[in-house]
Amino acid sequence: MDADDVPGLFTDVDALVLPYRSVTASLNVFLAYAHRRPVIATRVGTVEQDVRDGVDGVLCAPDNIGSLSEALRRFYVEGEPERLRGSVSPADASPGWRSYCAAVLATASS
Numbered sequence: 001m002d003a004d005d006v007p008g009l010f011t012d013v014d015a016l017v018l019p020y021r022s023v024t025a026s027l028n029v030f031l032a033y034a035h036r037r038p039v040i041a042t043r044v045g046t047v048e049q050d051v052r053d054g055v056d057g058v059l060c061a062p063d064n065i066g067s068l069s070e071a072l073r074r075f076y077v078e079g080e081p082e083r084l085r086g087s088v089s090p091a092d093a094s095p096g097w098r099s100y101c102a103a104v105l106a107t108a109s110s
Helices: 003-009 028-034 065-075 080-087 094-109
Strands: 016-018 039-042 057-060
Touching: 016 028, 028 039, 039 065, 057 065, 065 080
Parallel strands: 016 039, 039 057
Antiparallel strands: none
């Protein structure tokens, strides 16, 4: 797959779902926002700061099928996908990315 194929992946989706059990950071949130798609994700790593619950996505508990199911139900309330999509704007990933890189470098040097 080429980078040119990525926009087509977002054409027919309502949201990007990231049901991580754990993660430090994920640039997938910013990829979804760049394509004007809300994100449904678990509250892990920097994802919890990157997705604004009820604004441009829906957050749920990690490793919890019931919580993920509830997040999907919340997302699919009539009109909600469109409302959330209207609040999505491309984000500047650089502040979070700088913090992440600093933390990795600090860990590597200790």
